[in-house]
Structures are given as C-alpha cells and as structure tokens.
Amino acid sequence: ETIRATSAFGPNHAIAKDVYPTIFQKLEEMTDGRWTGQDTPSGLVAPNEMSTGLRDGVTDFGPLLMPYFIAEYPESALVSELSMLGSSAQVVSSAVTEYIVTCEPCQAEFSRNGQVYLGSDTTPLYQLLSTKEVRTVDDMKGLKVRSGSPFYAAFIESLGGVAVQMQSSELFESLSQGVIDATFSSPHEIIANRLGDVVKFATEIDEGVFNGAAVATASKLLWDRMDPEDRHALAAASQYGLAAGLAGFDAQIKEVRDQNLVQFVEPDAALIEARDAFNEQRLAGAAAILEERGVTDAQTKIDRYTALIEKWEGLVKAEMPAEELGALRDKEIWANVDFATYGQ
C-alpha cells in the first residue's frame, strides 16, 4: 500500500528532499515492499491545515508544527519553552522524540486529534541573521528583530531590542526595506529561504533551536490500517529520515560557510554572558509559564526532559553519520514500545 504523504513546505524543503524520501525508502526495505509512500510537497494541505488534515484523512502522513496549534498540544509543546537546552540538533531532536513518545499526556493530545506521533526534527542552533553587524549588547539596543516565538521575543526585549512579529512571507521584503534589521534563525535558512541576498551577517550567538516540529506524524486512519510489525517499521524508518534531514541542514550550513554567503560574527563576552543570564532566568521561570498554559506538575516534566537531554548528550557523537543516528534512535526510543497499543 502507498502512504499518501504531504510534506507541505514545498519541493525544495529538507522534508521533501531528505526526510520523507529516506523514510519511504527505509520503509519499503523493512516491509519487503508491502508499504511505500508518495509525497505531495505542496498544493494539497498547507502547514496550518495539517492538524485537521491528518485527523480527517485528507493526508496520511505529514509534518505537524505544534506552535500553529499550541492550544491543542500544551504538553507536547512543553519542550519549546526549553529551547535553550542541548548542544546540537541531533541531541535535541532525539531527546524531544523520546520525551513525547514516553509522555502519556502528550500521547493523549495526539490521540484526541486523530494522529500518531512518530518523531520530531529540530533546526540547528539559532543565530542572529542581520543586515548590519551585531557584536555587542550595545549593538542590540533598538535593533528591530523578527521573533518566531515567545522565547525569542523575550530574549530580544531583555537585550533592549524590539521584537517584531512578522510572517515568513514578508521576511525578505522587510529585511531588504529596513522594516526590520535581523531575524533569529538557523544559518541554513540563508539557503533554504533565499535570505542570502539581504542578510549580510550571522552573529554566532547559539541561542536555542526550533524544536516544535513533529515532522513524522501519521494519521490515525493510516495507523489503523497497519499491523504492529509494519507500524514499527514506519516508526523506525522515520528515525532514519529525521536523521537524514538533520544532516541536510548541516550540509547547507557548511555551504553557507564555504561560499562565504554571509559574514559570521563572533559575539563579545558580554553578549554571551547576557545570553546565559537570560537562559538561566528563563529556565527558572519555565515551570510557572507552563503551569499557566495548563501543564500540571511542570517542574517534574522539565526535570525529566533535562535528564533526557543529558542522556542524549552522552549518546550522540560528534560527526555521527545519519544512518548511525537513525539506528541509535530506533534502538533507544522504539525498542520497548508495544506497537499493538501505541497510538491507540
């Protein structure tokens, strides 16, 4: 049978180019060709329609960006508040995936929406991509920066900058006209979102990641058509695909560096100190923010996630090949899952 997938972010996005092709190739291998997948990268379901699209079987498989539907996933999106933890996308995405797979209230959120969670990817560490050079705390004062989440909005404001809300479709124009001066993003977006023409500098501030994308999410209607063995194959294949996607991001960043598409700027010590102080304070206040959002017993959950980050810091080796990371994720996260009951 063919899974009707919708990667939704267009044919040149990492999900359409690296993640889903790898998933379906692995799935075919693991199920001896019983299952494969066909992606419609754009035109069928938009990212902000994915939650109902998966629930009602408009598509079988797609990336679910939890910030779009934050009220539906307060527990699963908890990790977004803890964006400052973790040293690489490989570590964070593995920890996030393990956290959500083993978190009962998170599973309930996906069930209620007719979906089955199979794994998250994470962007590389965010840097400040700007049209003028930013090196010091002083440079941040009055700087107009696009922020994609409350975490970055608060960080920008703590440094005396101005956090501007803006849709990604307006980003290019706004940077080139000077409506905003900078955006927080991973440098791979300089290629992926064609920002190279307007962004001139990348201040390597290493502040957090975007970890709210449940890129491998299946419709419950698909899951019900699969037997436990094939379900495990899809879950495992997803880990290889997600790992391939992370490698793809790293390759794009390398290209940005090799081709000198922007000038990388090292922030001064005071800016790094300000970052660390902000992160510490934010982490201390995270439980309160989450409780307010309806998450119960938040501190315990934060501690559990922090422990998972530490666990994966130990497991993930620098320069680990994608194939190896996929296998490791399959073994560590999915080996003990009962696929007769998971996602029910």
Add this chain to the structure above:
Amino acid sequence: MEPMTIGILALVALLGLIALRVPIAAALIGVSFLGIWMIAGIRPALSMLSTIPYTTSASWTLSSIPMFLLMGYIAYHSGLTRGLFEAARVWWGWMPGGLAIASLAGASGFAAVSGSSVACSAAIGRIAVPEMARQGYNLSIATGSVAAGGTIGALIPPSIILILYGIQAETSINQLFLGGLFVGLASLLFYVAAVLIVWWRNPESLPRSTAHSMGDRWRKTAEIWPVLLLIVAVFGGLFTGFFTATEAGAFGSFVAILIGLARRSLSWEGFKESLVDTLLSGGALFIIAIGANLFTRLVAMSGLSMQMGLFVEGLGLGTFALLLAIVVIYLILGMFLEPIGALLLTLPLFLPILAQHGIDKLWFGLLVAKLLEIGMITPPVGLNVFVIHSVARDYVRLEQVFAGIIPFILADLALVACMLAIRGLI
C-alpha cells in the same frame, strides 16, 4: 471511478455550472466538495470545507486587498482621482487611447508598491474606469486594459509569486525581482501596443479629446497636488521602510481620508459609500478566492496536475517542444486556479524536469510568473477581471470585461513567444 476521471469531470461540471449562471463562488465550492467526496470520502471533503475558508481569509498578507480597495473608493468619492485623470486627459487625451495608456502606466507605478495583482487592479480600477467612460471609451477596452494592467502588479517587484518561486526553486529573489522588472515593463509595452492596435482597427472605440493649450495643461496639473500627495505618501513610506507593502493600503486609505477632509471634498455620504463599496467588492471576491483555493486542492487530490507532468515527461520531447507543452498546461490551469495555488501545485512536477533539460531556473521563474498572471485575466475564473467588474458593475457586464481582455491576452501570448525566443538566443 479513477481520481483522474473525477478531476476531468469536475472541470467540465464547473464550466457547465458557470455557463448556467450559478454564482461562480458557489460553483467552485460545490464542485470541489463533491469531487473531493468522490475521491477521498465525505470526511476529508467536509474537513476541507470546514478549514479552508478560515485559512484562506485569515491572512495578514491579504489584508492589503480590502485596504487598497478602500483607498481607491475614498480617492474616488473625495474627487481626488477625477483631477488626476483630468490632467491625464489634457496632456494625453489627444493621443489615441491616451487614458487607457495612462491607466496602464498608473498600474505599473502601483505595481512598485503592491505585491499582488488583485490589489493593484483594485486600486487603479476604481479610479480609472469611470473617467474612461466619461470620455466615451468603449467600456470593454477600458475595463480590459485595467484588468490586464493589474497583472503587471505581480511582475514588477515586490511580488508574492516571485518570492514564493525563489524560495521553492532556490533561485536568488533579487535576480528574480530584477528580471520581473524587465518582464513587467515589457508587458506594459506590449499592452500599450495592444491599445494602439485596437485604436488603429477601430478609432471610435477610443475617442480622442481635443488638444489643449499648454496653459490649460499646467493649470490642470496644478490642481492635482492632493493626489500627488497621496502617491508620495504611499511610495515614500514604502521605499523608506516606514511601512511594508501589506501596510501600504491601510496607510494610503488613511491619508486619502485626511486629504479629503482637508479639502472638504469627502462627505459623510461619500465616506459611507466607500465603506459599503469596499465590503461589496471584498465580499464578492474573497468567497471566489476561497472557492478557487478549494478547487486547487481537488486538482491536487485528483492527480490531474501530476498526470499532466508525467504525460509531458513521457512524451520525450525536445526542450523547445517541452516548454511549449508547459506553456499550454499553465494556460489551462490558469483558467481555473488562482496563481499561488497553481504555482504550489506545479512546481514539484516541473522543477525536476528543468534540471534534466538544463533550463535556467531564473528564466523559467519569470516565464511561470507571466503565465500565472495571464491566468488572472482568462475566463472562466479570472480574479482581476472579477475585481474590475466589481468596481465598475454599474455600467459593464462581466462578459464585456472578458471581451475587452482579448487584445491583451494576445499581447501576452506575443510576449511569451518573445521570452521563448530569447531563451533560444542565449
């Protein structure tokens, strides 16, 4: 039934319903709903009808459209635009098709502030069409020229389509913008040529006014400072980064109101009429946009576009024949779909083919943008034509606007042929 068959039947049913005078929005939504139901079941069909009206209309970027409509209506009701066209008339009225050419030039100027061609048509249409009617222009040509002129809005930067294409095809947006500027100006030239040919074949459709003395001209020009102020405020704010293209419409409306109040030319009645006219135009337009969006999803689900892509690939054509086939596909899809939907639908099919045939992505992006914009003015679903009809419906029928478009579509096809020829030369 095969999804493909359902897709083709849906196209036929849509044409039939529109011909039977079913409101176009209702035809689009009804056919999409039944088609998706037949392909995927009632649950996905109902799901899409429940979510897509919201996701289509709940858009900050699209907010520029009602705001530019409002700006146009206020400028009209406070008499700002009459002066502008009086001035255009005394300067260029003696020229064949002078006012049509002036509105095409005006649309190109607006194109530099607006990223969408509907917003551009909306802004110019309300201003230009009544003035052309006053001078006795054939209303088909008058409305057709403005509807066509609006398509320049998405070619001359800023352009939402070109940004989307740049991201999807990994092409420099700045270079696309530069190319878009050329294609936009070339479109302007071709449209002007179309106006002149229409006049040459039938001089009575575009009557000339008497020549005016230079003194007359300057006197009229001195009277148009309010509208110049409006233009300076909108353009100035945009180019200095004071506001974005999305915000320009709201700001322009605000400035138009201030000018109208300062000159005591905007009455309470005129203001109320502007608001109601904006609501009516927006109400007619957005529900069609929602229908066109739903129809795009049906085409995606039926695999119709994918089959077209595979079919073209399977023919094993040479590069030139392949490009011709792609042009035909875009012209057909453009008849029914709105441009952004059509772009999202087709890029996954054509990008790989481009790479195989070594077709330059920058050039192809400009070609696609041009072809998609042609779709804005072709029947049966032509959003630019609808917006012009909506602002001028007291004195023109929809069919007349579509009839007026014909010379401009021919001009567009000539330009597309030139673009194909230029590629051959490189």
Add this chain to the structure above:
Amino acid sequence: MLKPIETAIARFSMVIGGAVLILMMLQVVVDVFMRAFLGAGFPATPDLVGKYYMVAVSLFPLALTELKRRHIEATIFTQRLTGRSRQCVILFGFLIFAAVLAVLLYGSTLEAISKTQRGAYIEAGTIRFVTWPSFWILPFSFALALIVILIRIYEVVSEQFDDDEHDVMEQVDAIREDA
C-alpha cells in the same frame, strides 16, 4: 413581507462591516506610527488584522453582497432567456448557492465548536492571543447569507423576484452626461 428582514440584515452588515474596515485601517496606521516613533508596534497587530478583521471583512459581507446582487456570475449564455426558463435558471443558481452555504455553515460550526472547546490561541510575541472567537465569524456569516438566499428562493418560487437587471447603457449615458 420579507423586505424588513432584508433591510435589517443589510443595515446590520453595513454597520458592522464598515466599523471593522475603519478599525482595521486605524490599527495598522497606529501600529506603523508606534513602530516608527516608540520602537515597538501595537501588540499583535498582524494577528488581530489577520485572524479577526480579515475573516470578518472577507466573509461577513456575503449576505450584503447577495442583497445588492453583487455576487459574480456569468450571464452570457443565459441573458436571452425570458419568462419561465429564466426564472428556472435563476432558481437553480440560488439552490446550489443555498446547498453550498448549508455545508459551509455545518462544517464551520463544527470547527468553531472544536476550537472553542480547546480554547484555541496563538503566541504573538510574548503575549497569548486568543483566536477561538474568530472561528465563530464563519458560521455567523454563512448563516446570514443562507437566510438571504432562502428568502430569494421563496421570492422566485412565489414569483415575487424582480431581478432588477438595470440597463447598463443607461448608467453609461448618465456618466457621460455628467462629463
């Protein structure tokens, strides 16, 4: 008998729709000025404009648009029809429109209920921006439009419907005399 209902719906739509347009314009202008002169813009402007004003401006005038007979349709193949066959064509269009609006009303009501139950919101900067009420604009607008179309169907069936297709040439002549 039904005229008062039509008038009431038209008045109501104009007042609410007009107010939203003015609010939308003012808020964007205030946001632009605040961003330029105070640093930060008016909080959540794109979200308020996108999720509330735009939904209202796009869908709320549906009923008014029909009352003023401004929905776009192609008359080219049917304009020569008269009498009974003309009424049939018009009735057919209204029936399809009514069916479509009924499905839209049903679907959007379910969606609005679901969003309300979850208390849907988005995060705009550092503030939490509630979006679930905006989903109710849809069923409300579709219901209003459906009422108007049902009145139209009644009018056609009871032969009270006056298409009021004005002669466009008269309008053109008027505008030309004005010149």
